[in-house]
Amino acid sequence: MPRARQVATVIADVAAAIARTHREEWARVVAGLARRFGDLDIAEETAADAFATAVERWPVDGIPPNPGAWITTTAHRKAIDRLRREARRDELHREALMLADDSPGQDVGAVDDDRLRLVFTCCHPALAMEARVALTLRIVGGLTVAEIAHAFLVPQTTMGQRISRAKAKMKAARIPFRLPDHDDLAERADGVLAVMYLIFNEGYLASGEDSDPLRPDLTGEAIRLTRLVRDLLPAGSAERAHATGLLALMLLTEARAGARVSPDGELVRLDEQDRRAWDRALIEEGLALVKESRDAAARGDGRLDRYQILSAINAVHASAQRARDTDWSRIVELYAELEQVDPSPIVTLNKAIAVSESDSPEAGLAMIERLGDALAGHHAFHTTRAELLRRVGRSADARTAYDRAIDLAGNTAEIAHLVRRRGQLAASGSDDLPARGAPS
Known part of the structure; x- marks a missing residue:
C-alpha cells in the first residue's frame, strides 16, 4: 500500500476511534471528574483537553488498547495540573488527593453511578427548564455550544451565556454532585425525564422556519440519554418503569422518521405514510418496552404515568399494518386514561x-x-x-x-x-x- 494511502487510513481509523470514544465515554469521563473535583467547568474543560490531546497523540502513538481509560487518565492528570496552577490550589488540591485515596468516599446518593449523578445535577430543579436542557446536552451529551444553539434557534453567544449562568447558579447555590435521596428520587427522576422529552420533541418537529424539519441528532441524543437514565435506575422501581415508558415512546415515534417528510419537504400525515419505510427494529424494541413497562406497573399499583400511556397509544399505531386497521376505540380509551393522569387541553x-x-x-x-x-x-x-x-x-x-x-x-x-x-x-x-x- 502506498505511504500516502497508509497515512490516510491511519488518520481515518484514529478519527473514527476518537468519535466512538467521545460518544461512548464522554459522560462517564466528565461525571468521574465532576465527582472528584466538584467543579463542572474543570470536568468539562479537562475532558475536552484530553480528547484534543488524543487527536495529536493517537496518530503517532497508535490507538490505545483501552481508549476510554486513556482519556480518563489524561483528563485526570490535566485536572490536577490545572488545580496546581490556580490560586485556590491549597483548598482544591486536597480534593484532588482523593484520586490516590482508596478509602470509601462519602455517600453520594441513592444510586451509585457517576453518570446518573451528572444527569441529575444538570437537571436540578433549582435551574430553569431551558437551562437544564442546555446544560444536559452540553455536559452529559457532549454537544458543542454551537450545536445546541442551532438546535434551539438562538445565537451561539446567547446559548453560551445561558450555560455559563446555569453553572454559576449551581456554584452559588452549592448544588451538590449527588443523586437525590430515595424519598426524593421519584420527584427528581420525573424532572430528568421531562428534560429528555423536551429534547426529543425539539428534534421530532423542530421549531423555526429556517431549521431542518427533523433533527435526528437531537432525537438520537435524547434516546441515548434516556437509555442511560433507564439503565442506571434501580431495577423494579417505579422510576425505571417510567423511563422505560418514555424510551418506548421515543423509539416508536422515531421509527416513523423515514416516512414523515416527503422528498419535497412536506410533512406526511400518519395515515398517508408508507409504513414499509418504518424502522421495524425500533418498532419491535419499542413494543417490547411497552410490554415491560406495563408489566412493571401491574406488579406495583397498576397505574401508568403519562409516558407509559403515550407509548401505549403509539404502540396501537405501530401495530396496525394499514391506517384503516388502527384501533381508534382503544386510542380513545387510552387518551381518556391520560386525561385522568395528565389533564390538559392538548390531551383532550x-x-x-x-x-x-x-x-x-x-x-x-x-x-x-x-x-x-x-x-x-x-x-x-x-x-x-x-x-x-x-x-x-x-x-x-x-x-x-x-x-x-x-x-x-x-x-x-x-x-x-x-x-x-x-x-x-x-x-x-x-x-x-x-x-x-x-x-x-
Whole structure:
C-alpha cells in the first residue's frame, strides 16, 4: 500500500476511534471528574483537553488498547495540573488527593453511578427548564455550544451565556454532585425525564422556519440519554418503569422518521405514510418496552404515568399494518386514561382526533370547539379544526382555520403541508379529499 494511502487510513481509523470514544465515554469521563473535583467547568474543560490531546497523540502513538481509560487518565492528570496552577490550589488540591485515596468516599446518593449523578445535577430543579436542557446536552451529551444553539434557534453567544449562568447558579447555590435521596428520587427522576422529552420533541418537529424539519441528532441524543437514565435506575422501581415508558415512546415515534417528510419537504400525515419505510427494529424494541413497562406497573399499583400511556397509544399505531386497521376505540380509551393522569387541553385535543375516527367527525369537532379559548394560540388546534371542518363540508370555515394554523406553525415541513391542504380546498371549493387528523 502506498505511504500516502497508509497515512490516510491511519488518520481515518484514529478519527473514527476518537468519535466512538467521545460518544461512548464522554459522560462517564466528565461525571468521574465532576465527582472528584466538584467543579463542572474543570470536568468539562479537562475532558475536552484530553480528547484534543488524543487527536495529536493517537496518530503517532497508535490507538490505545483501552481508549476510554486513556482519556480518563489524561483528563485526570490535566485536572490536577490545572488545580496546581490556580490560586485556590491549597483548598482544591486536597480534593484532588482523593484520586490516590482508596478509602470509601462519602455517600453520594441513592444510586451509585457517576453518570446518573451528572444527569441529575444538570437537571436540578433549582435551574430553569431551558437551562437544564442546555446544560444536559452540553455536559452529559457532549454537544458543542454551537450545536445546541442551532438546535434551539438562538445565537451561539446567547446559548453560551445561558450555560455559563446555569453553572454559576449551581456554584452559588452549592448544588451538590449527588443523586437525590430515595424519598426524593421519584420527584427528581420525573424532572430528568421531562428534560429528555423536551429534547426529543425539539428534534421530532423542530421549531423555526429556517431549521431542518427533523433533527435526528437531537432525537438520537435524547434516546441515548434516556437509555442511560433507564439503565442506571434501580431495577423494579417505579422510576425505571417510567423511563422505560418514555424510551418506548421515543423509539416508536422515531421509527416513523423515514416516512414523515416527503422528498419535497412536506410533512406526511400518519395515515398517508408508507409504513414499509418504518424502522421495524425500533418498532419491535419499542413494543417490547411497552410490554415491560406495563408489566412493571401491574406488579406495583397498576397505574401508568403519562409516558407509559403515550407509548401505549403509539404502540396501537405501530401495530396496525394499514391506517384503516388502527384501533381508534382503544386510542380513545387510552387518551381518556391520560386525561385522568395528565389533564390538559392538548390531551383532550388528541382525544378528540381519536373520537373523530372512532365515532364521527361531527363528534370530534364538537369536542374541539370547546377548546377554542384554551388553545387559540396553538397551531395544532387550528390544524385539527381545519381538517374536521372540511370533513363536515364547512369549506369556508376550514380555509380560515388553515390560514390561522399556517400563521402559527413554526416548522417548514408542517407549513408546506398546510399550504397544500388549503390550496386543495380552494381549488375544489369542497371537501373532495379524505382528511385525517392523526398525528404524524
